Amino acid sequence: MTPRTAPQRSRPLTVRFAAALVALGSLVVAACGGGAALPDEVQGSIAEATTTPTTAAPECTPEQQQQSAVATYAPLDPLPEPGAMPAGSTMAEIVERGQLRVGVSADTLLFGARDPLSGVIEGVDIEVLRLVARALFGEGGEDRIVYRVITYAQRLPALEAGDVDLVAHTMTINCRRWLRIGFSSVYYQAGQKVLVKTDSGFDSVDDLVAAGARVCAPEGSTNIDEIQKPKYAGIVVVPKPDITDCLVAMQRGQADATTGDDTVLAGFAVQDPSVELVGEAFTEEPYGIGANRDDVDLVQFVNGVLDRARTDGELDRIMRTWLVDTGALDEADVPPVPAPDHSRPLP
Amino acid sequence: MRRSFSVRSADTPAKLQLATAVTVLAGIALAIGGWYAIDRRDTAIDDAAAAARQLIQVQDVRVQVVQADSLASNAYLQAGQEDPAVRAAYDERLGEASSGLVAAARAATLEDAATLESVNRDLAAYAGLVEQARANNRQGFPVGAAYQREARQLASELVVSLRTVEQSTRQRVEDSMERASRSSWLLVLTAVAALAVLLLGSWWLARRWRRLINVPIALAALITFVVLVFGVGVNASAMSTARDAVRGELSAADLVAQARAAGFDARASEALTLINRGNGAAYEQQWQLSASVVELALEQACDRHDVGCGTLDDHLAYADGHRLVRELDDAGDWDGAVRLATGGALDGVDPSRDFERFAASSSTHLAEQSAAAGAAFDEADDSLGRLRVLVVVAGLAVAVLGAAGYAQRLREYR
Numbered sequence: 001m002t003p004r005t006a007p008q009r010s011r012p013l014t015v016r017f018a019a020a021l022v023a024l025g026s027l028v029v030a031a032c033g034g035g036a037a038l039p040d041e042v043q044g045s046i047a048e049a050t051t052t053p054t055t056a057a058p059e060c061t062p063e064q065q066q067q068s069a070v071a072t073y074a075p076l077d078p079l080p081e082p083g084a085m086p087a088g089s090t091m092a093e094i095v096e097r098g099q100l101r102v103g104v105s106a107d108t109l110l111f112g113a114r115d116p117l118s119g120v121i122e123g124v125d126i127e128v129l130r131l132v133a134r135a136l137f138g139e140g141g142e143d144r145i146v147y148r149v150i151t152y153a154q155r156l157p158a159l160e161a162g163d164v165d166l167v168a169h170t171m172t173i174n175c176r177r178w179l180r181i182g183f184s185s186v187y188y189q190a191g192q193k194v195l196v197k198t199d200s201g202f203d204s205v206d207d208l209v210a211a212g213a214r215v216c217a218p219e220g221s222t223n224i225d226e227i228q229k230p231k232y233a234g235i236v237v238v239p240k241p242d243i244t245d246c247l248v249a250m251q252r253g254q255a256d257a258t259t260g261d262d263t264v265l266a267g268f269a270v271q272d273p274s275v276e277l278v279g280e281a282f283t284e285e286p287y288g289i290g291a292n293r294d295d296v297d298l299v300q301f302v303n304g305v306l307d308r309a310r311t312d313g314e315l316d317r318i319m320r321t322w323l324v325d326t327g328a329l330d331e332a333d334v335p336p337v338p339a340p341d342h343s344r345p346l347p
Numbered sequence: 348m349r350r351s352f353s354v355r356s357a358d359t360p361a362k363l364q365l366a367t368a369v370t371v372l373a374g375i376a377l378a379i380g381g382w383y384a385i386d387r388r389d390t391a392i393d394d395a396a397a398a399a400r401q402l403i404q405v406q407d408v409r410v411q412v413v414q415a416d417s418l419a420s421n422a423y424l425q426a427g428q429e430d431p432a433v434r435a436a437y438d439e440r441l442g443e444a445s446s447g448l449v450a451a452a453r454a455a456t457l458e459d460a461a462t463l464e465s466v467n468r469d470l471a472a473y474a475g476l477v478e479q480a481r482a483n484n485r486q487g488f489p490v491g492a493a494y495q496r497e498a499r500q501l502a503s504e505l506v507v508s509l510r511t512v513e514q515s516t517r518q519r520v521e522d523s524m525e526r527a528s529r530s531s532w533l534l535v536l537t538a539v540a541a542l543a544v545l546l547l548g549s550w551w552l553a554r555r556w557r558r559l560i561n562v563p564i565a566l567a568a569l570i571t572f573v574v575l576v577f578g579v580g581v582n583a584s585a586m587s588t589a590r591d592a593v594r595g596e597l598s599a600a601d602l603v604a605q606a607r608a609a610g611f612d613a614r615a616s617e618a619l620t621l622i623n624r625g626n627g628a629a630y631e632q633q634w635q636l637s638a639s640v641v642e643l644a645l646e647q648a649c650d651r652h653d654v655g656c657g658t659l660d661d662h663l664a665y666a667d668g669h670r671l672v673r674e675l676d677d678a679g680d681w682d683g684a685v686r687l688a689t690g691g692a693l694d695g696v697d698p699s700r701d702f703e704r705f706a707a708s709s710s711t712h713l714a715e716q717s718a719a720a721g722a723a724f725d726e727a728d729d730s731l732g733r734l735r736v737l738v739v740v741a742g743l744a745v746a747v748l749g750a751a752g753y754a755q756r757l758r759e760y761r
Contacts, residue, residue: 036395036524036593038517039647041510042605044640046632101679106624107489114624116484116491119682146679149624244493251479271488 060175069175070286071344072185073296075304082138090298091136094165099146100133103158103167106149107244109267110322111170114149121147124263125168127318128187128289128306132166135305152221156180159292166302167290170263172222182299183288185306185340187315188263191281192223195258195265197250197274204279208257209234216246216255223260226283250275261285266328286338296347303342310337359555360760363753366548370567370749373541377571378742380537381578382735384530388582389731391527392589396724397454398519399597403717404451405463405516406604409509411444412470413611416502419477420618423484423495424685441474451512456519459512466508473501492622499619506608517601524593531582534738538575541745545571548749556756564752567745574741581734585727592723599652600716602644606655607709609640610662614702617669621676621685631673638666648712655712661705668698 085091094100104125105112111123133141150158155171158164159181170190173183194215196202208215209232216238217224227237238255240246246258247268258265265277289306291298309315315337323329418437422429445467452463476498483491545568552561616634620627645659671693676684683693690699 036528036590037521038593038601039598041514041517042602042609042640042644042647044609044636044638044643046635046639107492109489113489115487117487119685147681148679149681242493242496244490245497247490248493248497268490271483271486271490 058176058179060179064179065175067175067344068341069173069178070183070186070288070338071341072183072288072303073300073344073346074342075307075340076297076300077304079135079301079304079308082135082141085136086297089301090165090295091301094298095136098144100129100136100141100144100166101146101148101164102129103148103150103155103164103169104129105152105169106147107242108170108264109270110326110328111263111267112168113267121149124188124318124322125170127322128309128315129166129168131309131314132289132302132305135301135308152218155290159290162292165291165295165298169290170261170287171290172261172285173288174222177290181293182291182296184291184299184302185342186286186288186338187306188287188319189335189338190261190263190285190287192226192259192283192285193262193265193277193281194279195250195260195268195275195277196256198276199274200256202257202278205232205259205282206279211256212236213256214238214254216240216249216258217260218243218246221260222283222285227259247272247275263287266323270326270328303340307340310340360757363757363760366551367750367753367757370544370548370564370753371746373537373544374567374742374744374746374749376742377537377541377574377745378739381534381574381738381742384533384537385578385582385731385735385738387530387533388527388586389728389735391523391530392585392724392727392731395520395523395527395589395593396721396728398516398523399593399717399720399724401451401454402513402516402520402597403600403604403713404447404454405509405512406601406608408444408447408451408466409506409513409608410604410611411440411447412473412502412505412509413608413615415440415444416473416499417611417615417618419480419498420495420615420622421689423480423491424618424621424689429481437477441470445470455512456515459515462508462512466505469501469505469508473498473505476501495619495622499615502615506612520593520597524590527589528586531579531586534578534582535575537742538571538578541742542568542571542575545745545749548753552752552756561752561755563748563755567748567752570741570748571745574738578734578738581730585731585734588723588730589727592720592727595652596716596720596723599648599654600713600720602648602652603655603658603709603713603716606641606644606648606658606662607706607713609637609644610702610705610709613637613641613669617672617688617698620673621681621688624676624681627676634669638662638669652716654716655709658705658708658712661701661708665698665701665705668696668701671696672698 080086080091083095085095104121106114106121108123112121112125113123114121129145130142133145135141137144148158148164150164150167150169152169155167155169156177159167172190173186177183194202194205194208196208202208202211202213212234214236215227217227217240219239219241221243224237224239227235238246238249240249243258243260243264246255246260249255250258251272258268262277262281269275269277289302291302306315319334319337323334324331415437418433418440422433422437425433448463448467448470452460452467455463476494480491480494480498483494545564549561549564549568552564553559613634616630616637619630620634623630641662642659645655645662648654649656649659668687672684672688675687687693687696688698692700
């Protein structure tokens with residue numbers, strides 16, 4: 001609103017005065033014009049994320065499913081001595097490089113977990129890899145291992161891309177995975193179980209079904225697929241990005257139970273005395289060491305190393321150290337080291 | 348006294364009385380209208396200043412929260428070797444964030460106050476999660492990392508809430524400034540009306556009594572004119588002082604505060620990429636996002652306000668160090684990466700040192716700019732306060748002088 005109410009008289013003085021007022025009025029308008037905006041909130045940006053093209057996971061044909069998933073290639077016989085790997089073999093390549101690159105977990109207590117005080121990653125998976133490293137490089141070979149901590153989802157891609165030579169990461173051998181990578185013989189026979197609060201009164205997965213309990217499982221895992229089967233209808237599934245988040249969910253009262261491999265759950269029971277494993281395993285999860293699909297010789301070499309460790313009791317010692325001595329399992333509950341199946345024909 | 352032939356003498360005292368009444372009313376209108384107009388602008392500028400303080404306060408809370416999270420994440424990485432000073436700094440940040448939230452809630456709108464209160468509740472939950480992470484970690488339990496992730500998730504939700512409060516507070520600054528810019532017209536209107544009444548009166552007196560000038564009324568007109576010119580001038584300058592503060596110092600403070608919050612966020616993300624060895628890819632993305640906010644905000648502050656140019660350099664140096672941390676970790680040297688990230692220099696590269704420089708320099712700039720913005724608002728407030736008194740006095744003076752001027756003529760009829 002611009003006040004221009006000066007008296008309009010014919011006298012020159014008044015006219016001039018009116019003009020001055022008009023000028024003043026416009027000054028007021030000028031002084032008022034324009035807001036005082038703050039800058040917009042700064043929005044960041046990141047370079048386009050490089051997404052790996054997701055190809056549909058290949059399915060096993062009925063024919064392939066006929067073959068036992070745990071069947072692997074026959075071990076190298078005799079096993080080459082450290083430092084004397086056959087020329088041109090994958091093992092010779094690794095020895096020449098001076099590094100065995102492995103993909104492991106760093107948060108699966110008992111199998112692959114970093115001790116926060118020492119910074120060392122340790123567990124059953126790690127011990128098995130150390131056996132392989134010693135067989136490749138000789139005494140002190142375990143120091144040649146370069147650990148790459150990877151997620152569950154990165155296990156197959158890391159091998160396919162050749163980022164790592166071997167993966168030991170509580171990995172279940174199955175037909176579909178054989179289509180993408182190679183597996184060693186079974187070094188541990190795990191199974192899917194449930195973990196509950198000690199005072200909950202739940203003694204098996206059936207109790208959880210009957211009670212309509214909230215059961216946590218990691219998203220995208222074979223564990224969650226299993227628990228969503230019709231026979232478990234009634235269970236309220238609580239999905240979490242990582243199995244460790246399930247222990248957090250239980251401790252915070254967001255879930256009554258967690259389902260996963262007994263190995264991982266045993267590690268949870270070590271970390272939290274108020275939870276326990278109950279009931280029988282309702283799936284079979286045979287663990288194997290993964291290698292690139294083309295590194296058949298490396299799979300054969302690892303099978304030879306595992307065979308030797310079965311014979312000389314080294315595998316038993318590893319299981320006792322990590323599963324019994326830590327108080328995770330009673331001696332009687334440790335499954336026997338499975339016998340190898342070397343019936344898979346070489347490609 | 349001679350009388351004009353054209354005006355019937357019987358009408359003249361009535362006309363003089365009417366003119367007196369109109370002039371006194373015009374003077375009082377000037378006093379009240381001017382006071383009201385200036386008061387409205389002053390109040391609006393006060394509101395803008397209060398909102399500006401609130402914005403800085405809420406941003407400070409956000410920085411404290413992110414800083415606490417960054418300290419907690421780094422302490423987690425060090426586990427057994429946790430530095431007690433880091434722990435103390437973490438506690439201090441949390442305490443300051445909490446008291447900052449209480450202070451901010453008092454000065455907030457109802458809606459914002461509710462958000463801030465829920466942020467304060469979540470902050471307590473956050474501290475609980477960090478404790479769980481720490482306790483588990485010290486026992487060597489990897490579930491601690493999951494707690495740290497959970498804590499981080501909650502912290503990012505807190506930050507989102509705080510950012511919505513910041514955004515609504517920015518809006519309050521702008522709305523108040525808009526209101527301030529619209530509220531001076533009543534002063535101009537009443538001053539111009541009073542001037543018109545006085546000039547018309549002078550003209551009538553001059554013609555009727557053939558006197559060139561009636562001293563009190565001319566004086567009143569002069570005062571009104573001065574009030575008009577001076578008032579519009581002061582009013583406009585107070586407005587432009589406030590506006591410059593918003594466009595200048597407050598904008599610069601806003602940008603530096605955003606850069607600071609994003610900088611600490613990046614630092615926390617860096618620790619999380621290492622805590623979650625191998626599961627850290629998502630946090631590296633978060634690092635890049637936050638680092639780009641730091642750079643954009645500081646580039647704007649440097650280009651437009653010549654503030655924080657050195658801070659930008661500090662951050663770029665830190666970013667180089669961060670890249671080396673990632674290279675080491677990606678190449679399998681996790682221990683080396685952790686050493687570098689938590690205070691050990693490598694070939695002269697020391698991201699911790701560079702980050703501390705960034706933190707210190709951004710803190711200095713933020714304090715300087717917010718203090719300057721506050722001072723500018725105070726200056727505008729002071730000058731409007733003085734003007735308000737002046738206008739009231741002037742309006743009353745116009746009323747008195749006007750009455751006195753006409754009284755000189757009116758006396759002739761008694």
